Amino acid sequence: MADDENNGIVLTEEQKRQRRRRSIAIALSLGALVLLFYIVTMVKLGPGVLRRPL
Amino acid sequence: MSLMSQGVELTGADKALVARAEPSVAGVGDYLALLKPRVMSLVVFTALAGLAVAPGHLHPVLGFASLLCIAIGAGASGALNMWYDADIDAVMTRTRNRPIPAGRVTRDEALAFGVTLACGSVVVLALVANFLAAGLLAFTIFFYAVVYSAWLKRSTPQNIVIGGAAGAFPPMIGWAATTGTVSLESIVLFLIIFFWTPPHFWALALLKSDDYARAGVPMLPVVAGRAVTRQQILIYSVLLAPLGGAPWLMGFAGLTYGVVASVAGFAFLALAWRVQRAGDGPAGDAAAKALFAYSILYLFALFAVLLIENRVFAFIGGAGS
Numbered sequence: 142m143a144d145d146e147n148n149g150i151v152l153t154e155e156q157k158r159q160r161r162r163r164s165i166a167i168a169l170s171l172g173a174l175v176l177l178f179y180i181v182t183m184v185k186l187g188p189g190v191l192r193r194p195l
Numbered sequence: 196m197s198l199m200s201q202g203v204e205l206t207g208a209d210k211a212l213v214a215r216a217e218p219s220v221a222g223v224g225d226y227l228a229l230l231k232p233r234v235m236s237l238v239v240f241t242a243l244a245g246l247a248v249a250p251g252h253l254h255p256v257l258g259f260a261s262l263l264c265i266a267i268g269a270g271a272s273g274a275l276n277m278w279y280d281a282d283i284d285a286v287m288t289r290t291r292n293r294p295i296p297a298g299r300v301t302r303d304e305a306l307a308f309g310v311t312l313a314c315g316s317v318v319v320l321a322l323v324a325n326f327l328a329a330g331l332l333a334f335t336i337f338f339y340a341v342v343y344s345a346w347l348k349r350s351t352p353q354n355i356v357i358g359g360a361a362g363a364f365p366p367m368i369g370w371a372a373t374t375g376t377v378s379l380e381s382i383v384l385f386l387i388i389f390f391w392t393p394p395h396f397w398a399l400a401l402l403k404s405d406d407y408a409r410a411g412v413p414m415l416p417v418v419a420g421r422a423v424t425r426q427q428i429l430i431y432s433v434l435l436a437p438l439g440g441a442p443w444l445m446g447f448a449g450l451t452y453g454v455v456a457s458v459a460g461f462a463f464l465a466l467a468w469r470v471q472r473a474g475d476g477p478a479g480d481a482a483a484k485a486l487f488a489y490s491i492l493y494l495f496a497l498f499a500v501l502l503i504e505n506r507v508f509a510f511i512g513g514a515g516s
Contacts, residue, residue, distance in 0.1 A: 157216050166223045181323055184256045192458060 217450065225294040229277055229305055230270030230312075237494070238269040238365045244382055244391035245366030246504045248447065257323055261372040265365055266318035267312050268332045272361065275311030278302050280348070287364060309340070311426075324372035327425035331371055335364040347366040349411070359392030360385075372477040383441045390435040391494055394428045398487035401425070401470075402480060406426060421479075422509040425471045428486070433465035436460030437499055448501055455500045459493050 152160070182190060242265045246258055253261070271442045277284065279296055285296035290343040294300035313336045321329035343358030351357075370381035397415055400407060401424060404416040439460045443453030466486040473482040 150218060152218055156220055159220050159222050160218075162223050163219075163221070163226075166226075177263075180256055181237050184254050185323075 206284040206355075208347060219301070220302065221294065225299045226308060227309060228294050229274040229300065230267075231273030231276075232270075234362075235266050235269050238362070239266045240495065241384070241388065241498050242266075242365035242369035243380060247369075247502055248384075249381070251371040253373045258372070259411075259413045260323040260367070261320060261328065261437030262293050263266050263357065264323065264329075265332060265368055265372075266337055268320070269317035269365070271311075271313035271316060272336045272339040274305050274312065275336070276344045277433045278305040279311055279340065279344045283349075284411060286410045287403075289406060295329045310326040312342075320372070325464070327375055327377070328368050328371040329496050330370045331377075335361055338364075340399045349413070351412050352415045354413070355396040356393050359389050359396075361393060362515045363388035364475045380442070380445065380447045383438075383445065387435070387438055387441070387497065388494065390431055390438055391490065393431040393462075394435065395487065395490040395494075397424050398470065398490065399426050414464075421475060425474075425479075429467045429471045431449060432464050436464050439463075439493075442501060448502045452497075452500045458497055458499055463489065463493050 215381075239262055243262055244259065246253065247417050268451075277293055280290075280294040281302050284290035285295050290296065295302055295305055313333075317329050317333045317336070320332050339358070339361035343361055344356065347354040347358050366384035366388070367381045368375060370384070371377055387496040398418050400414040402422060404414065404421070407414040408417045415427060437460070439456040440453060441452070442448035444454060448456075466482070466489050470482040472478070
């Protein structure tokens with residue numbers, strides 16, 4: 142908000158609402174990707190993911 | 196202060212200019228629309244068939260992740276296509292409400308979105324499945340965005356014939372994800388979609404030829420005329436009908452598929468013949484509309500039977516033995 146005011150740009154309510162929805166969609170997509178990568182890693186490597194030199 | 200939010204009436208290029216200057220009002224739905232979800236659904240379905248029919252085993256999780264990558268890659272192609280074609284989309288009734296010409300998403304946003312998804316889907320498919328499948332996906336995206344959208348679409352009436360290859364690759368990518376190879380069977384699946392594309396799109400082009408003419412897109416009815424287009428539809432349908440039965444003749448589909456492909460192929464031919472005979476006018480439009488609608492059903496039916504036969508019948512057969 143402070144940055145917006147410094148730049149002289151004031152977002153309309155609609156712009157704020159859409160930005161929030163986009164942010165939530167990005168967050169959900171990233172969360173889903175984390176989950177997908179975790180499951181794929183488990184499937185591809187299985188218990189082998191733990192068998193490595195410490 | 197936002198011009199668009201003030202309800203100022205803007206059209207075409209003005210909308211795009213104002214959208215570029217203002218903070219984004221793009222909703223999540225606009226970004227989803229950039230992915231061309233209807234095209235994506237057919238891509239996913241044909242890729243699933245290729246993936247499932249291929250000999251060998253792919254873990255369901257890896258199969259799901261591969262399909263997701265193929266779907267996202269197809270979506271990225273759609274976004275890049277809309278980025279490049281925003282100018283002609285703005286003058287065609289069928290496409291003027293797409294997110295870019297409507298002023299809800301800027302071209303730069305669509306480009307960034309498309310490139311990000313394209314790179315991500317290819318890299319993840321390489322890690323999840325194999326490099327061949329990822330390479331084919333990368334080539335498909337390149338073919339659709341650069342060869343078709345940026346080059347062929349505006350330069351030749353054969354645009355959708357050659358460009359149709361982009362839509363024909365998904366079952367081959369699915370097959371490659373499972374087997375790590377490109378075999379004759381996957382090439383046949385490619386060819387079915389390749390020869391299906393011209394009659395499908397030219398039926399639509401017969402209905403929307405004014406739109407294409409206004410946008411300066413040299414679709415066959417615009418350049419060569421409607422009579423030649425109807426003739427070409429019939430020729431490609433004659434080639435497609437026996438090709439549809441090839442998986443059965445080659446032995447990687449069963450009798451059920453063979454019967455469905457034969458009956459559906461004859462129906463396709465009959466509708467293409469009707470388009471040829473109906474000529475111009477309301478009867479011609481109705482015939483083209485019927486062929487366009489049926490062509491979607493035809494492709495869906497062929498790949499659905501292929502999928503059901505290979506998975507469900509094989510499962511029942513395995514359980515019974």
